[in-house]
Each structure stands twice: as structure tokens, then as C-alpha cells.
Amino acid sequence: MSETKDKQQEMYAEKVRRAKVVRKIVLICIAIIALLFISVVTFGYIYIKSAVGPMNAESTETVNVEIPIGSSSSQIGRILEEEGVIKNGGFFRYYVRYKNETGFQAGNYELSQAMTLDEIIDELKEGRLLQEAELVFTVPEGLWLDSVANIIAQNTNHEKDEIIKLLSDKEYIKGLIDRYPVLTDDVLKEGIRHPLEGYLFPARYDFLDEDVSIETIVEAMIERTDKVVTKFVAAYPDHPYSVHETLTLASIIEREAQKEEDRYKISGVLYNRLDRNMKLQVDPTVAYAVGDHIYMTSYADLRVDSPYNTYMYAGIPIGPVANPGEASIKAAFEPEEIDYLYFYARYGGEVLYSNTYEEHNQIHQKYRHEWAEAEQSEENEGE
Numbered sequence: 001m002s003e004t005k006d007k008q009q010e011m012y013a014e015k016v017r018r019a020k021v022v023r024k025i026v027l028i029c030i031a032i033i034a035l036l037f038i039s040v041v042t043f044g045y046i047y048i049k050s051a052v053g054p055m056n057a058e059s060t061e062t063v064n065v066e067i068p069i070g071s072s073s074s075q076i077g078r079i080l081e082e083e084g085v086i087k088n089g090g091f092f093r094y095y096v097r098y099k100n101e102t103g104f105q106a107g108n109y110e111l112s113q114a115m116t117l118d119e120i121i122d123e124l125k126e127g128r129l130l131q132e133a134e135l136v137f138t139v140p141e142g143l144w145l146d147s148v149a150n151i152i153a154q155n156t157n158h159e160k161d162e163i164i165k166l167l168s169d170k171e172y173i174k175g176l177i178d179r180y181p182v183l184t185d186d187v188l189k190e191g192i193r194h195p196l197e198g199y200l201f202p203a204r205y206d207f208l209d210e211d212v213s214i215e216t217i218v219e220a221m222i223e224r225t226d227k228v229v230t231k232f233v234a235a236y237p238d239h240p241y242s243v244h245e246t247l248t249l250a251s252i253i254e255r256e257a258q259k260e261e262d263r264y265k266i267s268g269v270l271y272n273r274l275d276r277n278m279k280l281q282v283d284p285t286v287a288y289a290v291g292d293h294i295y296m297t298s299y300a301d302l303r304v305d306s307p308y309n310t311y312m313y314a315g316i317p318i319g320p321v322a323n324p325g326e327a328s329i330k331a332a333f334e335p336e337e338i339d340y341l342y343f344y345a346r347y348g349g350e351v352l353y354s355n356t357y358e359e360h361n362q363i364h365q366k367y368r369h370e371w372a373e374a375e376q377s378e379e380n381e382g383e
Contacts, residue, residue: 070212170195286301
């Protein structure tokens with residue numbers, strides 16, 4: 001009886017000893033994790049403080065820095081880093097985005113390593129333009145990438161083939177993906193015709209140097225798209241579709257709507273059809289699949305086997321079918337809550353909505369002659 005009691009006491013003592021060892025190990029692990037956390041936070045604080053602070057607070061020398069017209073925040077960051085007035089160009093880009101700083105001006109600046117990052121940003125927003133822009137061109141909303149390349153070629157010394165080649169260079173695009181959050185690997189999916197279709201923001205572009213590189217032009221466009229899209233991504237964190245899918249919807253909206261109010265309604269119709277697993281069946285995707293700006297969609301066109309053809313394949317097509325402007329991007333993020341499942345865009349710009357296919361077909365039959373007449377008129381003018 002006493003032996004059993006002694007064994008029980010020994011077992012209890014062993015459990016107590018083990019429990020102490022476990023507690024000790026747990027406390028050590030907690031202490032290590034706490035130290036690591038403190039170290040990471042401290043390092044992060046020191047790094048940010050260093051990056052935001054002056055490169056050399058004792059410096060009395062100034063550096064002449066030229067910021068060309070059309071420079072993106074990424075390009076400005078690289079220039080400042082190369083000139084030695086900030087530590088990290090990439091940090092500059094994320095810092096100005098975090099602070100929502102905009103309005104940087106082209107010009108010639110006298111900057112110093114003794115200036116903080118905020119002081120440099122304030123200086124860049126003042127702007128002292130050295131000269132008139134040597135290169136100015138405008139890209140309208142809703143163009144295909146091919147047409148954007150035409151505009152660049154017509155206004156620069158670059159050949160269209162050279163521009164298209166760069167816009168199709170996968171290694172170059174992978175580098176852009178690493179730098180711009182708006183770009184993802186979705187743009188390199190098998191079947192995508194032009195990886196950067198939908199990402200070349202339509203706007204006016206001004207450059208000091210008329211011999212500006214294609215890379216500078218392209219990156220200025222993507223920078224603007226990135227800035228616009230980032231704003232809406234932040235506003236709608238629970239948005240149901242990826243950025244690439246949303247830009248694809250925006251491109252369809254851009255090609256279909258001429259009036260501001262129709263953008264949101266057409267977006268609502270597209271969302272309704274997607275929610276019901278209906279094919280989108282929109283003509284701009286067929287035109288893009290065919291590769292021609294057709295007025296009238298034929299039955300043969302509808303049977304073109306392409307991941308862009310929304311009459312053949314359900315869901316959002318593989319990629320954008322044009323380059324949308326901010327209004328259409330906004331509409332793609334903010335669809336109007338309506339019950340309509342169909343819409344028909346008349347030649348003059350009016351958009352008619354309906355709930356049933358029967359109603360939609362009646363509208364289609366009533367007004368389809370307008371597109372046929374417009375197509376014939378264009379053919380006559382071309383003769």
C-alpha cells in the first residue's frame with residue numbers, strides 16, 4: 001500500500017517537474033518571439049525614419065535635379081535616387097502613395113541631401129517649368145492598343161512595329177508587373193492578344209524631350225492607370241472581381257456607353273448577367289475577337305472561337321478589349337443596382353434596356369437598320 005502511494009507521489013512529482021519544464025520552454029519561446037517582434041518593429045521604425053529623414057543633415061551642397069514632363073512617381077523616385085538626394089526610389093513611390101501626394105511638377109530643382117523626404121515632396125509640388133513641352137499628344141478613351149501604338153508612332157520618331165514589339169515583350173512586362181500593383185500575371189495568360197491592352201490610360205501626355213523613349217511613354221500611361229485603379233481598390237476592398245477582370249468589364253462599358261449615366265446602368269446589366277451565369281453576349285468582345293471594328297455583328301462573327309468572344313464563352317473574357325478611361329473604370333467598380341438583363345446601344349448613342357429577351361429582340365429588330373446604314377455610309381465614303 002505504501003509502495004503504491006510512493007509511486008503515485010513520484011509520478012505526481014514527475015508531472016510537476018515536466019510541467020515546469022514546459023512552462024519554462026513556453027516562456028522562452030514567448031520571449032524569443034517578443035524579441036523578434038520588437039526587433040522587426042524597431043528595424044522598420046529605424047528604416048522608415050532613415051528613409052524619410054535627410055541623407056546627410058550636415059550637407060551644405062545642392063544638387064541640380066531635372067524632372068521631365070510626364071514623369072511618374074516611380075520615375076521621379078529613380079531620378080532622385082540616382083542624383084543622391086534620397087536613399088531609395090522605390091520607398092519614395094510607396095511613401096507618396098501612402099500620403100496620397102499628387103501634383104508633382106516638371107522643372108529644374110535645387111535639392112540637397114540635408115532635406116527631408118517631405119521637404120523634397122513639397123519642393124516638387126511647387127514646380128518651375130523650364131520650357132514648353134516638346135512632345136504633346138492625346139490618347140482618346142476606348143481605343144485598342146494597336147490604335148494607341150499608332151498615335152505614339154505618329155507623334156514620335158518610333159516605328160509602330162517597334163512599339164508593338166516592346167508592348168509584347170514578356171520580360172519587359174514582367175519587370176512592369178514587379179513595379180506596378182495594377183499589373184498582375186493575368187496579363188500574361190495564354191490567349192491574351194496584347195498583355196497591356198486595357199492598361200494604357202487614355203489622357204493627354206506632355207514630355208519635355210521630343211525624343212522620349214517608348215518605355216517612358218508606356219510607363220507614364222501605366223502609372224496613371226495604377227493611380228486610378230488603386231483609388232477604387234482601396235474604396236471597395238470587398239469587390240467581387242480581380243483588377244484584371246474589372247478592367248475588362250470597364251473596357252466593355254467604354255465601348256458600349258457614350259453617356260455618363262449609361263456607364264453605370266450597363267455595368268449593372270453586366271453584373272446581373274454574371275450573377276445569373278448568363279453569357280455576357282456583348283458585341284465589342286466579338287469585334288475584338290474578329291480583329292476588326294465591325295458595325296454589324298454577323299452570325300459567322302458570333303461563331304469565332306476566341307476567349308474574347310462572350311457569345312461563345314460564359315463569364316468575363318480573358319482580358320480587356322480596349323483602354324478604358326476613369327469614368328468607365330469607376331462604373332465597373334460601382335454598378336447601378338437595376339433589374340435589367342439586356343441593353344441595346346443605338347447608333348446615335350441612346351441605350352435601351354429590357355428585362356426579357358423578347359423585349360430586347362424587338363428593340364434589336366426595330367433599330368438594327370441604323371447600324372447597317374452607318375456601315376454602308378462609311379463604305380461609300382471610302383470609295
